[in-house]
Amino acid sequence: MANHQPVVVVPNWNGEQDLAACLDSVLSQSVKAHIIVVDNGSVDGSVKLIEEKYPDIELIKHAKNLGYAGGVNAGFRRAIELGAKYAAPFNNDAVADKDWLKHLVDFLDENESYGIATCKVISADGKFLDSTGDLYTTWGLPYPRGRGETDLDKYDDETEVFGASGAASLYRVEMLEEIGLFDEDFFAYYEDVDLSFRAQLAGWKVAFVPKSQVFHKIGGTSSRIRGFTAYQTLKNPPMLLLKNVPRKYFWYATRRNLVAQVTFFISAALRGHLWSAVKGKTVCISLFFKNLRKRKQIQSTKKVSDEYIWSMLVHDLPPNAAKLRAFRGFFWKLRGKS
Numbered sequence: 625m626a627n628h629q630p631v632v633v634v635p636n637w638n639g640e641q642d643l644a645a646c647l648d649s650v651l652s653q654s655v656k657a658h659i660i661v662v663d664n665g666s667v668d669g670s671v672k673l674i675e676e677k678y679p680d681i682e683l684i685k686h687a688k689n690l691g692y693a694g695g696v697n698a699g700f701r702r703a704i705e706l707g708a709k710y711a712a713p714f715n716n717d718a719v720a721d722k723d724w725l726k727h728l729v730d731f732l733d734e735n736e737s738y739g740i741a742t743c744k745v746i747s748a749d750g751k752f753l754d755s756t757g758d759l760y761t762t763w764g765l766p767y768p769r770g771r772g773e774t775d776l777d778k779y780d781d782e783t784e785v786f787g788a789s790g791a792a793s794l795y796r797v798e799m800l801e802e803i804g805l806f807d808e809d810f811f812a813y814y815e816d817v818d819l820s821f822r823a824q825l826a827g828w829k830v831a832f833v834p835k836s837q838v839f840h841k842i843g844g845t846s847s848r849i850r851g852f853t854a855y856q857t858l859k860n861p862p863m864l865l866l867k868n869v870p871r872k873y874f875w876y877a878t879r880r881n882l883v884a885q886v887t888f889f890i891s892a893a894l895r896g897h898l899w900s901a902v903k904g905k906t907v908c909i910s911l912f913f914k915n916l917r918k919r920k921q922i923q924s925t926k927k928v929s930d931e932y933i934w935s936m937l938v939h940d941l942p943p944n945a946a947k948l949r950a951f952r953g954f955f956w957k958l959r960g961k962s
Contacts, residue, residue, distance in 0.1 A: 628709065629656060629657055629658045629708065630655065630657045630658070630708060630709070630710040630711065630712060630725060630729055630794065631657060631658045631659075631660060631699065631702070631703035631706060631708045631710070631711045631712070632650050632657045632658070632659050632660070632711075632712045632713075632714050632725070633660050633662060633695075633696050633698075633699025633700065633702075633703070633711060633712065633713050633714065634646060634647065634650070634659065634660070634661045634662070634699075634713075634714050634715075634716050635662050635664060635692055635695030635696050635699070635713065635715075635716065636661055636662065636663050636664065636666060636670050636695070636716045637663075637664040637665070637666055637689050637695070637716075638666045638667060638668045638670065639666070639668075639670055639716035639717060640666070640668040640669045640670045640673055642716055642717040642841060643661075643670055643673060643674070643716050644673065644677070645719050646714070646715070646716050646717065646718060646719060647659070647661070647674075647678055647681065649718075649719040649720040649721075649722075649724075650714060650720060650725075651678075651681075652722055653720065653722060653723075653724065653725045653726070654722050654723050654725075654726045655725045655726040655729055657712075657725060658682070658703075658706065658708070659681045659682065660681070660682045660683075660684060660699045660702055660703075661674055661678075661681055661682070661683050661684070661716075662684045662686065662695040662696065662698045662699050663683065663684070663685050663686060663695075664686050664688070664689040664690050664691070664694070664695045665686050665687055665688045665689050671683070671685065682702070684698050684699065684702065686698070690808065690811075691808065691810075691811035691812045692713075692790065692806075692811070692812040692813075692815065693805075693806035693807060693808045693809075693810050693811055693812065693815040694806075694808045694811070696713040696790070696805075696806055697805045697806050697808060699711065699713070700795075700797075700800060700805050700806075701805070703797055704797060704800070704801065708797055709796070709797055709798075710728075710729060710732060710794050710795065710796060710797060711794075711795050711797055711800065712725065712728070712792065712793060712794045712795065713790050713791075713792070713793065713795075714791070714792050714838075715790075715791045715792065715840060717748075717840065717841035718745075718791055718792055718838045718839065718840045718841070719748070719838065719839045720792065720837075720838045720839075721836070721837045721838065721839075723835070723836070724743060724792065724836050724837060724838055725794070725836075726836075727743070727833050727835045727836035728741040728742075728743060728793070728794035728833055728836050729794065731782075731831055731833045732794060732796055735829075735831065737828070737829055738796075738828065738829045738830065738831045739795065739796045739798075739799035739823045739826075739828030739829065739830070740787075740788045740793055740794065740795050740796070740799070740820060740823060740828070740829075740830045740831070741788070741793065741794045741830075741831045741832075741833050741836070742755075742757050742758075742785065742787075742788035742789055742792075742793040742794075742830065742831070742832055742833070742836075743789075743792055743793065743832075743833060743834075743836035743837055743838055744756055744776075744779065744832075744833075744834050744836065744837045744838075745768075745789055745791050745792060745837075745838055745839075745840050746776060746837060746838070746839050746840070747839070747840065747842060748839050748840060748841040748842070750776075750839065751774065752772055752773060752774050752776075753770040753771060753772065753773045753774075753775075753776060753778075753779070754768065754771055754789075754791070754840050754842055755768035755769065755770065755771060755789040755791065756768070756769045756770040756779040756785075756832055756834070757769050757783075757785030757786070757787065757788065757789070757830070757832040758785065758786060758787030758788060758789060758816065758817050758820060759785065759786050759787070759937075759938050759942075760786050760787065760817060760821065760936075760937050760938065761937060761938045761939070761940060761941060761942060762873070762876065762877055762880065762934075762937050762938070762939050762940075763877065763880040763881055763883075763884055763941055763942075763945075763948075764861060764862070764864070764865035764869065764877045764878065764880065764881030764884070765861060765881065765884055765941070765942050765945070766787065766814060766817040766861070766864070766942075767942035767943070767944070768789060769785065769832075771944070772944070779832070779834060780834045781834065782831065782832065782833055782834060782835075783831070783832050784829055784830065784831060784832075785830050785831070785832045786820060786821075786824065786830065786936050786937070787816065787817045787820030787821065787824075787830055788816060788820050788830050789816060790806075790815065790816030791838065791840050792838040792840070793816070795819075796828075799823060799826075799828050802826060803819070803822045803823055803826050803828075804819075804822065805819075806818070806819055807819070807863075807867075807918075809863065809911055809914070809915075810856075810860050810863065810864075811856070812852075812856060813853075813856040813857070813860050814856070814860040814861060814864050815860075817864060818863075818864050818867065818868065821864065821867075821868040822867075822868065822922060824928070824933060824936060825868065825870075825922060825923075825925075825926040825927070825928060825933065826925070826926065826927055826928075827927035827928055850897075850900075851892075851897040851899070851900025851901075852900070854888075854892035854895070854897035854900040854901050854904065855897075855900040855901070855903055855904040856904065857888055857892070857904070858885065858888060858889060858892065858900075858901045858904030858905045858908065859904035859905070859907050859908045860908075861881065861884075861885070862881060862885065862908050863908060863911060863915050865877055865878060865881055866912070866915045866916065866919055867915055867918050867919045867922055868919075868922060869933075870923065870926070870930035870933055870934070871923065871930070872930040872931075872934075873930060873933075873934050883948070883951065884945075884948055885905075887947050887948055887951065888901070889901050889905065891947060
């Protein structure tokens, strides 16, 4: 039986400090939703808080931490069981404007060729942007559009983007059933770009809806784990590239991404995260053949041309890639290129 309420999935791992504000904001939405909290083996008071103060919220409990991808996927699978039309992951350290969900639902209701709608994500203190949609570069590096910019009104036009931030976006369940859920090998970081890339390859579009807004405590979870960012950054971007970049442009992007990965590795080592970087790269290599099989399936079922995908990419480095820009400038100077 179809459930006309959108499903909001809140993955949680030891997030008791921020969880009440998050859930209160989702419960206060102008469009009512079926809310699911997926707890990834928390050892703080998260579960007790939900059971005692939010008895009407569905709680799925995992014995261990399955990461962002595994946590959200449990909620996505439940949304499919419920017959929901839409499902929205929502970070446990985010707070939504009361019309956050309404604007996303309205957009997807009116635009059937779009599989994902994403919102304007603003820092928790309201001082700068976190994301206005994800972009992907020809260097095999994704980045959130507008991150760190202080002009909150700069990106106020509804537009098509390459990808959606997993912090607070709305996914069409029909699309998820077609292309699959988050890739749990990513655990966390870039799994949202991977899903958006697969959506693009399958012919689904992604929209940025600026009227939909949330406030996000950036790095609220990952900052608690030493070396986590280094580990994921050395592991996930090459997997994302291997699975999704079309054959015609694969080696162009791969050569550049290898340079980026060397830079990231050295940077992580200099910050004291050498072991995390080594582990990340080791796991990435160990998953090579598994991801090669995933690539074969994804590329064999794509519905758009390689040229279309290439036209959607940013043909430059991410704005914050200062070290890579310096390296590229040095290389160009050696070649006598301005």
